Amino acid sequence: MWARFGLPRQIESENGPPFTSQEFQLFLKDNGIEHMFSAPYHPASNSAAENAVRMSKRVIKKALVQVVNIDIALNRFPLVYRNTEHCTTGVSPAKLLQGRSLRTRLDCLKPELGPRVRREQARQARAAGGSRRQFSVGRETAYGTAIIVTRL
Template identity: 45%
Template structure:
């Protein structure tokens, strides 16, 4: 307008008078462009999880509404699928989230009728929750919830299969384990202190299973030449003496077990009781069988065959047909009477 006026005439103060005329025109002011945006005011980051939550509704999606609840500290996201976005339904779903994570200190929402109703105000007042309502028609003031709604909608549009509930569940699992762009940490780690197990974690090698498999292979390789040995208390054994004898085998007696594979041994003629691994203990020499009259071939221990209190009745024994001099009778060793000739060796003359 000012350029057009200067093309025909000019006087001092022409530009300012035209500007004042335009400002006084109500129609011109109603159609003016929006001014430059004001500097951004960021919400303070809470120092603990679930201290301030932002809520908003998304939808309709497939004929249903989605209640989005975002934690300002961890960026954790809860999504509830509802058929109607009334105050009663909103309170019911908020109770479900609060039962899991506890009551927040502050709840931020827009000025929707279902969020500013008397019923909602009474619910928040009875639970001592401060209700902060952002400026009307300014979604950026509740930007955390608005961004969550946008991310949710885009994810649901990309999924082709499954019901709405299935799509929401898949989105939530993927979102909660993905490091957030602001915090750099997955929401599940900030809120729950741990990572959620996903299908990608199944592909990661299990360190415990790997160690157990290696130990089983080592045991199998070692035990192919090993022999299981056990000893009882007071068994006569040979144990290594790592003292003055330099690890030589020395007669000892088992005093008791000192572990799953070790024993307490007392050396013969010595008051020492030492602990030895089963690899350093072996069975002692077998005791010779007693010989003489009145001792049968099968008798090994006098305590094992106590004498009966009453004499047994005599039993007719079959006649002994063995010839005199038989080793089964007199105990002498019979040798062969064959004449042995020395071997003929080759001689080189």
């Protein structure tokens, strides 16, 4: 993930052996990553993880009420979450991370932009009129060969 999206400024983990090894600490130091520790066996100290668990439980309960496959609901949820504006930043996580919104099934309802752009460009070319130009190499000047433009 870090190879694709870049090195984080800060990570948070528990005090488990994989995260406290000397090799891992050296890796973090060499890459300028600050390491924060949460209290072991105290999930309330990691609010991001707690929120993720809470939202996942909500998705499961909603799927049960709507008689939807739980696996499908859990697989679709992250896409919707990442495309939804966050109340603190006013921007979706996808927009912050990738600079764009992620494509969803709702995007199938919107017309594609490409055909419209080509249609408008053709309309502008027709409306602009003008005349065609022909370029040819002309006489030598002190600065090099002059290009003569003639209108047809």
